Every structure is written in structure tokens, then in C-alpha cells.
Amino acid sequence: MRPTTITLIIERYPQPLFSPTHWVDVTAYWEATEKAILAHTTQEPQRCMPTVNGQAGFRARDD
Structure with missing residues (x-):
């Protein structure tokens, strides 16, 4: 099975590409x-x- 673009991105960048520290x-x-x-x-x-x-609404959540 041919890998998808998402699969290739996840394999190349296993950590989050963007992890905000300030809101x-x-x-x-x-x-x-x-x-x-x-x-x-x-x-x-x-x-x-x-x-x-x-x-x-998702961004406004306070988890």
C-alpha cells in the first residue's frame, strides 16, 4: 500500500510542528x-x- 502524504509527514516530524506556549x-x-x-x-x-x-470554540476551551 502506498503511504499517504499525512503518513509521510508524521514519520518525518513525529513531534508537533507547532506547540504554542502563549495564548x-x-x-x-x-x-x-x-x-x-x-x-x-x-x-x-x-x-x-x-x-x-x-x-x-475549540480554541477557546480551557483544558
């Missing part, structure tokens, strides 16, 4: 961010908003 709370800017995303009307941004909101 910045940007929740105060979410409304402006959402407006900016939705301003790109030719790209049908409303279809992406559930994913964007999900990612933002």
Missing part, C-alpha cells in the same frame, strides 16, 4: 472577525461559519 484572548474581536468573514460574499462565507465557529 491571547481575542474574543472581544469576534464580532468584527465574523463581519470580515461574511463580507466576502462571492465566496459564500455563510456556508463556512459553522466550521469557523466550531474552530473558535
